[in-house]
Amino acid sequence: MTDESLSPTLTDDELDLINAYWRAANYLSVGQIYLLDNPLLREDLAAEHIKPRLLGHWGTTPGLNLVYAHLNRIIRERDADVIYITGPGHGGPGLVANAYLEGTYSEVYSGIEEGVDGLRKLFRQFSFPGGIPSHVAAETPGSIHEGGELGYALVHAYGAAFDNPDLVVACVIGDGEAETGPLAASWHSNKFLDPVTDGAVLPILHLNGYKIANPTVLSRIPQEELEALFYGYGYRPITVAGDDPANVHQQLATALDEAFDQIAAIQRAARLDGEAGRPLWPMIVLRTPKGWTGPEKVDGKKVEGTWRAHQVPLSETHSNPEHMAQLEEWLRSYRPEELFDDDGHLRPELRSLAPAGDRRMSANPHANGGVLRRDLDLPDFADYAVDVPAPAAESAEATKVLGTFLRDVIVRNPDRFRLMGPDETASNRLSPVFEATDKAWVAELDPDDENLAPSGRVMEVLSEHLCQGWLEGYLLTGRHGLFNCYEAFVHIVDSMLNQHAKWLSSSAGIEWRRPISSLNYLLTSHVWRQDHNGASHQDPGFIDHVANKRPEVVRVYLPPDANTLLSVADHCLRSKHYINVIVAGKQPALNYLTMDEAIAHCTRGAGIWEWAGSGTGEPDVVLACAGDIPTLETVAAADILRKRLPELKVRVVNVVDIMRLQPESEHPHGLSDREFNSLFTEDKPIIFAYHGYPWLIHRLTYRHANHAQLHVRGFKERGTTTTPFDMVMLNDLDRFHLVMDVIDRVEGLGTRAAELRQEMADARLAARRYTREHGEDDPAISGWTWEPSDGSAD
Numbered sequence: 001m002t003d004e005s006l007s008p009t010l011t012d013d014e015l016d017l018i019n020a021y022w023r024a025a026n027y028l029s030v031g032q033i034y035l036l037d038n039p040l041l042r043e044d045l046a047a048e049h050i051k052p053r054l055l056g057h058w059g060t061t062p063g064l065n066l067v068y069a070h071l072n073r074i075i076r077e078r079d080a081d082v083i084y085i086t087g088p089g090h091g092g093p094g095l096v097a098n099a100y101l102e103g104t105y106s107e108v109y110s111g112i113e114e115g116v117d118g119l120r121k122l123f124r125q126f127s128f129p130g131g132i133p134s135h136v137a138a139e140t141p142g143s144i145h146e147g148g149e150l151g152y153a154l155v156h157a158y159g160a161a162f163d164n165p166d167l168v169v170a171c172v173i174g175d176g177e178a179e180t181g182p183l184a185a186s187w188h189s190n191k192f193l194d195p196v197t198d199g200a201v202l203p204i205l206h207l208n209g210y211k212i213a214n215p216t217v218l219s220r221i222p223q224e225e226l227e228a229l230f231y232g233y234g235y236r237p238i239t240v241a242g243d244d245p246a247n248v249h250q251q252l253a254t255a256l257d258e259a260f261d262q263i264a265a266i267q268r269a270a271r272l273d274g275e276a277g278r279p280l281w282p283m284i285v286l287r288t289p290k291g292w293t294g295p296e297k298v299d300g301k302k303v304e305g306t307w308r309a310h311q312v313p314l315s316e317t318h319s320n321p322e323h324m325a326q327l328e329e330w331l332r333s334y335r336p337e338e339l340f341d342d343d344g345h346l347r348p349e350l351r352s353l354a355p356a357g358d359r360r361m362s363a364n365p366h367a368n369g370g371v372l373r374r375d376l377d378l379p380d381f382a383d384y385a386v387d388v389p390a391p392a393a394e395s396a397e398a399t400k401v402l403g404t405f406l407r408d409v410i411v412r413n414p415d416r417f418r419l420m421g422p423d424e425t426a427s428n429r430l431s432p433v434f435e436a437t438d439k440a441w442v443a444e445l446d447p448d449d450e451n452l453a454p455s456g457r458v459m460e461v462l463s464e465h466l467c468q469g470w471l472e473g474y475l476l477t478g479r480h481g482l483f484n485c486y487e488a489f490v491h492i493v494d495s496m497l498n499q500h501a502k503w504l505s506s507s508a509g510i511e512w513r514r515p516i517s518s519l520n521y522l523l524t525s526h527v528w529r530q531d532h533n534g535a536s537h538q539d540p541g542f543i544d545h546v547a548n549k550r551p552e553v554v555r556v557y558l559p560p561d562a563n564t565l566l567s568v569a570d571h572c573l574r575s576k577h578y579i580n581v582i583v584a585g586k587q588p589a590l591n592y593l594t595m596d597e598a599i600a601h602c603t604r605g606a607g608i609w610e611w612a613g614s615g616t617g618e619p620d621v622v623l624a625c626a627g628d629i630p631t632l633e634t635v636a637a638a639d640i641l642r643k644r645l646p647e648l649k650v651r652v653v654n655v656v657d658i659m660r661l662q663p664e665s666e667h668p669h670g671l672s673d674r675e676f677n678s679l680f681t682e683d684k685p686i687i688f689a690y691h692g693y694p695w696l697i698h699r700l701t702y703r704h705a706n707h708a709q710l711h712v713r714g715f716k717e718r719g720t721t722t723t724p725f726d727m728v729m730l731n732d733l734d735r736f737h738l739v740m741d742v743i744d745r746v747e748g749l750g751t752r753a754a755e756l757r758q759e760m761a762d763a764r765l766a767a768r769r770y771t772r773e774h775g776e777d778d779p780a781i782s783g784w785t786w787e788p789s790d791g792s793a794d
Contacts, residue, residue, distance in 0.1 A: 009253035018069055018253075019245055020339060021101070021353050024346060025065035026293055027334035028097035031119070032126035033058060033312060034327060039119035040336050040344055045328040050317050055127035056134050057090035059310040060174055062292040063206045064094040068361070070252050071170055074260055075355040081166050083477075084361045085157045087183070088174035088206070089136040089147010093126060099141040099362035101346055102354040107363070108141055108512040116344030138507035142362035144369070144476040146499045151180035152469050157201045158189035159473020160366065163415050167199035167366055167477075168263065175207045175216035182465035187233040189466065190281055191443040194454040195270035197415075200263045203235070203283040208290035210307035219287075226285065236262065236280045241287035243305075248288060255284050278442045293333070295326055365478075370514025370576075372478030377412040381405055381570040385595035386562045391611050392635055392786030395588040398562040398628070399524050402569055402584075403432035406482070409573070410457045411436045418474060419458045420467040421484040428484050428524045429586040433458055464492040471519065472500055480517040480573065487523040487583065488530065488539040497579065501549040504577055508552065515577040522569075524586045527715055528629035528691070528728065534721035540692035540714075543658070546581050547696060551667040556581045556658050558691055560631040561591045563598035564656060571602070583691060585628045587724075590785065592631070592654075605657030605669060606679060609635075611788070614642035615649030621746050622680050623738065626655040627691025630714075633728055634689045636784055637738035643789075644756050648746070653679050661700040676704045683709065685745035689733055690714040711745060713738065725777040729764055736760040736767075 010018065031039060033056035038049040064086055075082050086095060099105040100122055106114050112121050125131030132139045136147035145156050157171035177183050193201070209219040218226060223239070230237045238258055240251040259282040269275035291309020296302070299322075303313045314323045314330070341347055358365055365371045384405045386396045409417055410433060419425065419433060426434075438456035445452060459470060464485060471481045500519055507513040523542065530537035546554050555578050559565040565584045572580040592609070593601055601607050612635050613619070625634035631654055638652050655661065662670035671679070680686050682705050690697050694712035701707050718730040728734040743749050743757045750757070770778040 008250045009257060010250055015246060015249055017349060017353060018073065018249060021072075021350050022065055022069045022245075023334040024101060024339040024350060025069065025094060025097045026062050027331065027336050027339065028100060028119075028122070029061045029065065029093035030058070030294075030331055030334075031123045032056065032093040032096060034317065034331075035123040037120060039116060039123055040340055041328070041331055045324060045331070047318055047324070050324070050327070051128065052318070053127075054312045054315060054317070056093055057088075057311050058294055058313055059210070059290040060088035060091040060206070060208065061094040062294070063208055063286065063288050064088065064091040064172060065098065066248070066252065066288065067170070067172055067204055067206075067286070068094070068098045069353070070249075070256055071361065072354055073253065074256050075359050075361070076353070078260060079359070080168055080260065081359070081364070081366075082168045082170055082361055083144070083160065083364045083367050084142060085145045085153050085160070085169060085171045086136055086147065087150060087153030087172055087177040089145060090134065092133065092135045092137070092140065092147060095136050095140050095143060096122070096126065096132070101351075102360045102362050103351075104141045104360055104362035114345050119344050138503050138510060138513060142360075142364060142367045144367050144473065146503050148502070149495060149499055150174070150177040151182035151465070152472075152496060152499070153177060154183055154186035154201070154203060155189060155466050155469025156473035156476070157203075158186070158193060159470040160477045161193060161199035161201050162418065162470065162474055163197060163479065164199040164366065164477065165197055168260070169199065169201045170204060171201060172204045172206050175205065175209070175218050176211035178205060178218050179216065182463075182469065185463045185466055186469070187230075187235070188461070189470070190234050191278065192440045192459060192461070193281075194440070194442060195267050195279055197455060200267065200281065202259055202263070205283065205285050207285060207287045208292075209305065210290050210310065212310050213307050215307075230283060230285075234278065234280060235283040237283050237285050239285045239287070243289050243292065252286070258282070259284060278444075295330055298323070298326065367477075368512070368514055369476045369478035369516045373514070373517060374416065374478075376409065376417060376480050376573055378570060378573060379405065379408045379412065381566045382595050382599070384566055386591055388563065388591045388594045390786070390788065391592045391609075392590045395590055396562040397429050397586060397588050398559070398565045398584050399522070399586040400429040400432065401562040402522075402565050403430040405566055405569065406430060407432045407436045413480070414457070416479045417457065418471070418479070418481045419484065420471045420481060421458070421460055422464050422467055422489070423460050423462045424484060424486060424525070425458055425460060428486075428522070430484060464489060465496065468493040468496045472496070475517050475519060478516065482520045482522055482573070484522040484524065486537065487526040487542065488537045490521065490523055490542050491539065491545070494542070494545050497546065498549075501553055501579055504553040504579070505550045508577060518572060518575045518578040518580050520572045521579075521581045523581065523583045526583055526585060526691070527719070528627075529585050529587050529724060530719075532721060535719045538715070538719035540583075543581060543583065543692045544696050546579065547700070549579065551659070551662075553577065554579050554581075554659075555669070556583075557656055558583050558627045558658060559602070559656055560625075560628050560654055561589065561593060561598075563591065563593055563595045564602055566595075567598050567602040568656065583627065589628050590632060592635070601654070602656050605660040606653060606655040606671070608679065609652045609654055612638045612652035612786075613650050614638070614646065617649070619649045619651035619681065619684060621648070621742050622651045622653055622684055622686045623742070624653040624655065624680065624686055624688040625690070626658055626688075626697075629728065630689035630691055630733060633733055633735045633738060635786060636735035637742070639786060640735065640739050641742060645753060648742075648749070650742075658697075658700065661697065663703050666703075673705060676701075677706065680704075680706055682706055685742070686710045687738055687741045687745065688712045689738060711741060713741070723771045723777045725767060725781050726771045729768060734764065734767075736763045
């Protein structure tokens with residue numbers, strides 16, 4: 001890459017210093033993997049100085065340390081605002097080492113002081129019981145990216161850059177990670193980055209050649225093919241390659257200067273000169289050996305520059321004297337006596353290489369987003385209420401109503417709220433947002449395009465991975481957002497949700513981490529109204545996946561109508577440090593509650609709908625429901641029962657927050673036994689119509705007294721392209737079947753109501769026959785509304 005006729009970027013003194021800093025980071029990294037004691041090798045290495053269990057990843061770490069040291073120079077010289085994201089998150093010892101060298105680690109963890117004792121504690125805690133994880137994690141200062149799973153570094157980087165015009169996100173992508181699907185799609189994020197209002201992302205593809213046990217694809221294709229690939233993605237690659245430290249240092253210093261110059265030129269042209277169009281952003285391809293500076297050979301086999309360097313190159317240090325000797329030789333090769341003074345402090349000339357204060361990447365506020373977070377300026381959601389003159393009498397499209405609210409959220413928060421979705425914003429009836437904003441788009445435009453602009457606040461790309469990752473990066477750096485998705489396909493990000501939930505759980509227990517905005521999902525186009533698409537679009541199981549996560553971070557809401565959806569959405573957008581899942585239909589559906597009633601009901605999370613029940617006092621049966629379609633079928637079943645069996649006392653209970661069903665000992669929203677019994681009784685049958693898989697309701701309620709009387713109807717994996725009512729009949733969730741369930745479960749009712757039961761069975765057959773003849777549901781069913789009995793309250 002470099003032209004040897006040009007003056008080197010680094011002077012000899014600068015080269016020596018930056019190389020020494022790199023040695024210090026490498027030394028601390030190896031020490032974390034191996035050492036319990038003797039942190040600066042002031043005595044000969046002995047078995048008692050070495051950990052009994054050796055855990056960690058060395059192979060990628062020297063490359064991460066190299067880049068970190070050089071970014072520090074850029075930050076100091078340019079006063080640049082930079083955060084560091086590492087795709088090879090298992091290079092955790094490197095990021096911990098650099099945070100310690102910068103002084104940040106001792107600031108946030110006062111027990112890990114600078115000096116010999118602090119180094120001993122730093123080493124001991126790594127991958128040790130009661131210590132810290134081996135991966136880059138929430139415990140690592142400067143990190144916003146959990147390193148436990150590969151594929152998401154670059155998309156997180158872009159999420160962090162959106163609406164951060166002065167920030168540069170340096171993102172190291174391992175060549176193993178580069179083989180994952182999400183990472184491959186993430187390169188296209190540059191088509192959504194506005195050089196006027198957004199920051200910049202500098203991808204650094206680190207090709208060290210190997211994964212755990214195999215070579216990597218991108219390291220084994222010709223250089224011209226590799227460069228063509230990235231030009232095709234819309235980048236200008238700058239290559240740094242070699243295994244001679246002095247040469248690589250000079251190359252990398254020159255490459256980073258070139259990249260930051262290009263970034264500054266692109267932003268200047270867009271912001272000051274008004275230059276439009278999508279720029280060709282720089283990236284760096286860094287080729288260095290895997291496990292560089294580690295043992296060249298172990299037991300006669302090559303290690304440095306091979307897959308054998310991936311984790312712990314010397315794994316038998318307690319049982320093999322040669323391994324122990326090699327470990328000591330390896331550690332002493334960094335010459336720690338030249339790096340640390342007698343007290344164990346980093347020497348001043350090296351400490352001065354790190355930036356100061358918030359400019360340190362380990363202390364950058366963007367990497368602790370809760371510090372920068374500002375509450376949203378939210379309009380009063382009650383102003384968007386639909387009129388409900390009587391329950392279940394008129395209809396509305398709940399998500400379209402929500403769209404008008406979100407439109408004004410966007411207007412009032414133009415720099416800190418974004419709506420993400422995989423090409424489904426209009427399909428999910430949120431199109432009112434386009435009255436206020438466009439969809440972010442920096443690629444080419446066609447005259448027939450609509451609602452596309454670089455400054456758009458709606459972000460659509462046909463990749464659930466990118467939507468989730470962008471939003472995570474956006475939230476982790478202090479902003480707010482909402483991810484809307486078809487219910488069946490949000491499963492694509494199950495694993496990403498896992499990682500984010502773990503991050504939230506871990507960071508909640510870290511004093512210096514500040515709470516971030518909640519990760520909010522709106523799942524619509526759901527299982528019960530995917531009858532036109534068929535079985536491929538029918539899966540309500542994301543709720544089950546979320547319910548497995550730690551209770552302090554997950555919430556699941558099933559608002560039954562438009563006003564309850566508004567109330568729930570407002571609550572979720574105000575909340576911090578949760579994963580909120582809202583499931584709501586987009587099709588016209590009945591309204592049940594006025595706004596005042598909706599607020600009260602959502603605040604309770606579950607409650608009795610007196611207007612839908614029959615009789616007073618203790619009921620003979622409880623009809624419970626959660627979800628908009630189960631609510632419709634439950635209320636319709638209650639209507640049949642009050643008309644046909646007026647002597648039967650029916651209680652209707654609607655559940656908005658399904659975590660309320662758990663005992664209070666299991667979830668912060670859980671009901672006490674007394675509260676649960678007051679709603680559902682201690683001994684009466686409960687027929688529960690539920691949106692998803694029935695087992696979840698059983699699991700949530702099994703500790704309550706009346707669980708044996710609980711009978712749940714939900715999705716039974718029976719779906720196809722059919723009518724909406726035929727869909728609920730396929731799964732025995734329809735109103736007629738619910739009435740049959742009541743007759744079967746209420747003691748003594750089976751004989752008295754035998755005729756009604758037969759009538760209900762016949763009604764099911766008739767409804768199905770109608771669909772087969774007419775291709776649609778019987779209007780008496782699809783157009784059903786609630787008609788209050790004479791004298792009853794509306």
